[in-house]
Amino acid sequence: MAEILVEHGIDPLPLATEAGLTPDVLHDPWSTLNGYQELAFQRLFWRATQQIPGIGFLTGLRYSLIAYGPLGLAVLVSRDVTEGLCTFAAMQGLGYALFEYDILMKDDIAVTFLANDDYVPAGLMEFLHERLLGSALTFFRDMRQANLPVRLIESRLDRPRGWMGLEDRWQAEIVYRAPRSCFHFADGVGALPLPLANPSLAENYRRLCQNMLDTSPAHAGIVKSVYQLLMQSRGAFPNASEAAQALNVSERSLHRKLAETGTSYRQALDNVRLRRARELLDSSDLPMSDISDRLGFAEMASFSRFFRRVAGVPPSTYRKSGLRIVAASS
Structure with a gap:
């Protein structure tokens, strides 16, 4: 941007x-x-x-699949279009996106890629739906290394027919002012093989992504909001007071609502920190001291005690025996 x-x-x-x-x-x-x-x-x-004109679309065109890191790689080396899309949908929490993506299937083949905007702020609704028309074009093209045949696009945008010549770019009909934004594939597209398919790499990248996600909860309401807030944080994590302010509730209400669901702010923070720690241990060669700093610990010893408490082993032991060895030996 x-x-x-x-x-x-x-x-x-x-x-x-x-x-x-x-x-x-x-x-x-x-x-x-x-x-x-x-x-x-x-x-x-x-x-x-x-x-x-079209600034959101032009911005979206720059969102290459490889920029999603391990998630993008897991999609690229999937067997076919359906497997790639399903992998992305299952692991989409790694993208920190405001949209929630879903894949509609028929006979186990992907037929529609759907973007749910329930969590998109009103002031960004137009920008993000416009950006989606560009980012999806790049995503599908990167996945198959060629245009992905789409028969119909529905967009929530209020645009005239022929806007920005997108029908020619997409080679598909676009219906604006639709109740949702989604991409309907041409017949048989979901079964198309991907040119970079590699079953071993696909399995390893999916395991890596799952390892990164395994502390992410599936709760709704305030718990989901807290986790989304923490997972979107870069650098220092917000404390409970800052989180409550960001979520427009009092700190007392935040603690009460979390307790009602059987969790706490500390537990949520521990889960996200564990996920981030595993991500850095699995996918980087950063020194332990750097990882400790990135997770907001005052000293390495605090990070080691935290990791041993929540993961059951010291971080050095986890790194030596973790997923990175499986990937390296494939």
Whole structure:
């Protein structure tokens, strides 16, 4: 988004500062930002660019599948289109997306890719649905290394027929002002093999993704909101007071509602920290001290005690015997 701002003569630095970001986050690939900052920057981006025709679509075109990390790789090496899409839908929590994606099936073959916007803020609804028309185009093309035949697209956007010439880009009919945004595939598309299919790699990447997700809950309501907030955080995690403020409830109500579901804020934070720790231990060679810093621990010993308490083994033991060895030996 920062690159697109520059290309249209808009300085991204004031927007980044307003979103609570430091300038280095725009240039350093190892910089991190939390979910609040990302959401704030998206809002500011849309405010600054919505007068540019098709800016959401053009932004979406840059969302390559490989940018999803292990999740993108798991999709790329899947057996066929259906397996790739189902893998993405099952592991979509790794993408920290505001949409919830679902795959509609017929005879075990994917026929429709559906985007649920129940959790999209009202002020970003138009931007994200417009961006979806670009990001899905890139996603499907990357997956198959060629255009993926789509027979019909339904979009919640209020656009005229022929807008931005998207019918030609997609080579499909687009129906605007639909009750939902979804992509209906041509007959047989779900069974198309993927050119980079590799069963062993697919299994290993799915296991890696599952390992990253295994502490993510399936609760609804306040518990789901808390986990979404924590999983979208980059850098320091919010404390209970900050989380309550972000969720528009009092801290006392937050603790009470979590207790009613049999959990607590500390338990939620521990689960997300464990997931993030496993992700870093499995997919990077970062020193333990760096991982400890990224998870917000004051010292390495605190991180080691935490990991042993929630995972049952020290982090060094987990790394030596974990999934990374399975992947390396395949």
